[in-house]
Amino acid sequence: MPLDPxxxxxxxxxxxVPRFAEGLVxxxxxxxxxxxMGRSYRVRLLDATKPRPAEYFCEQPWGQVPVYKDKDxxxxxxxxxxIHLGLQDERLLPSDKASQMxxxxxxxxALNSVEPAIFPLLMTDTFNRGEEWTAGARPKFVARLEGRLxxxxxxxxxxxxxxxxxxxxxxxxxxxxxxxxxxxxxEQYPNIAALIERAQARPAFKRxxxxxxxxxxxxxxxxxx
Amino acid sequence: MPLDPxxxxxxxxxxxVPRFAEGLVxxxxxxxxxxxMGRSYRVRLLDATKPRPAEYFCEQPWGQVPVYKDKDxxxxxxxxxxIHLGLQDERLLPSDKASQMxxxxxxxxALNSVEPAIFPLLMTDTFNRGEEWTAGARPKFVARLEGRLxxxxxxxxxxxxxxxxxxxxxxxxxxxxxxxxxxxxxEQYPNIAALIERAQARPAFKRxxxxxxxxxxxxxxxxxx
Numbered sequence: 001m002p003l004d005p006x007x008x009x010x011x012x013x014x015x016x017v018p019r020f021a022e023g024l025v026x027x028x029x030x031x032x033x034x035x036x037m038g039r040s041y042r043v044r045l046l047d048a049t050k051p052r053p054a055e056y057f058c059e060q061p062w063g064q065v066p067v068y069k070d071k072d073x074x075x076x077x078x079x080x081x082x083i084h085l086g087l088q089d090e091r092l093l094p095s096d097k098a099s100q101m102x103x104x105x106x107x108x109x110a111l112n113s114v115e116p117a118i119f120p121l122l123m124t125d126t127f128n129r130g131e132e133w134t135a136g137a138r139p140k141f142v143a144r145l146e147g148r149l150x151x152x153x154x155x156x157x158x159x160x161x162x163x164x165x166x167x168x169x170x171x172x173x174x175x176x177x178x179x180x181x182x183x184x185x186x187e188q189y190p191n192i193a194a195l196i197e198r199a200q201a202r203p204a205f206k207r208x209x210x211x212x213x214x215x216x217x218x219x220x221x222x223x224x225x
Numbered sequence: 226m227p228l229d230p231x232x233x234x235x236x237x238x239x240x241x242v243p244r245f246a247e248g249l250v251x252x253x254x255x256x257x258x259x260x261x262m263g264r265s266y267r268v269r270l271l272d273a274t275k276p277r278p279a280e281y282f283c284e285q286p287w288g289q290v291p292v293y294k295d296k297d298x299x300x301x302x303x304x305x306x307x308i309h310l311g312l313q314d315e316r317l318l319p320s321d322k323a324s325q326m327x328x329x330x331x332x333x334x335a336l337n338s339v340e341p342a343i344f345p346l347l348m349t350d351t352f353n354r355g356e357e358w359t360a361g362a363r364p365k366f367v368a369r370l371e372g373r374l375x376x377x378x379x380x381x382x383x384x385x386x387x388x389x390x391x392x393x394x395x396x397x398x399x400x401x402x403x404x405x406x407x408x409x410x411x412e413q414y415p416n417i418a419a420l421i422e423r424a425q426a427r428p429a430f431k432r433x434x435x436x437x438x439x440x441x442x443x444x445x446x447x448x449x450x
Contacts, residue, residue: 102298105300119341134362136356151286
């Protein structure tokens with residue numbers, strides 16, 4: 001069982017988040033990878049409803065979660081943490097250089113070629129919802145994202161994973177794409193929808209998601225008060 | 226001299242681009258890193274004014290530049306290419322694990338925490354310029370980006386580089402921030418403006434930029450025809 005209060009690996013996470021963010025907060029990416037490795041970790045909880053303490057910004061420049069610590073490193077940015085874990089465990093990245101770097105390429109693609117096309121839609125639909133400019137902007141954002149999803153679908157083809165086996169590249173791509181839930185977009189690309197389903201069916205993903213949601217459930221009364 | 230038609234390293238680049246993109250196309254990031262290493266490379270040129278050939282999408286899912294090849298790997302995504310180069314050369318990343326991963330964390334921060342806040346402004350100011358929605362959207366995009374730049378400025382403080390020495394994290398952060406040229410934004414954060422100047426003063430950056438621009442100069446007549 002990876003959750004262990006005495007583990008040497010520590011990550012930060014939020015005690016509670018609004019419903020729209022449940023299952024999407026970025027500590028999930030790290031919990032999932034650690035579950036794939038069977039590596040124990042403990043969680044340091046932060047309050048998402050208040051500004052982060054000033055000293056937290058020394059650990060995480062943007063005040064976000066997760067921060068990751070083990071006996072060797074102190075890291076921010078979920079992408080860097082997954083690369084750190086991947087480089088030390090063949091279950092996350094192959095050890096031969098060519099395949100290892102392809103997995104990292106897909107991880108970066110998720111973070112820099114796909115997620116930046118998703119974020120504007122989170123503005124129009126959630127963070128800036130109802131603002132007058134969003135109606136005219138949304139179709140432009142959708143068109144750009146559809147271009148990226150079509151390319152992703154073409155690259156994936158009928159493969160099971162983005163390369164010839166599961167890597168942190170698939171993990172990150174699926175974590176990023178899950179932000180589109182409820183928008184009816186990934187459903188237009190059956191092979192992408194199937195990739196997401198396949199990844200979410202992994203026991204490691206299910207345990208990671210359950211553990212993130214259990215924290216929110218435990219603290220929901222305090223948050224509502 | 227890193228440019229060498231017989232080098233084992235090959236990158237793709239565009240033959241010509243519109244003025245607004247000069248010095249910003251992403252092959253610059255790789256040219257710069259290779260110059261820092263003193264490693265020779267050759268360039269395969271593509272036509273940015275036409276759709277990329279279908280087979281190019283097998284090399285680069287989004288049809289962009291650069292693609293990178295050497296005797297060990299075939300890669301897309303400039304972030305992945307810089308990590309590949311950094312992991313093999315101490316001039317780009319320290320070899321001790323803790324410092325190495327901090328450099329990678331800043332590279333990811335540039336790609337996933339800073340550039341996604343810049344891209345919407347490139348839409349309002351360049352790609353979708355003049356569209357009705359952009360006037361209402363721009364102040365929201367600016368506010369979000371300013372939040373990120375303030376955090377970046379706080380993290381940088383009075384240090385010379387983002388960590389205690391130059392890494393690919395600085396290289397990528399500066400490459401990303403250069404997209405804000407002419408917008409009067411980085412100038413509000415003197416330590417960020419100084420970081421950009423310091424990086425751009427490196428001989429390796431100057432050679433890389435000159436080599437990218439020389440290609441555009443050489444092919445400008447054909448592009449205008």
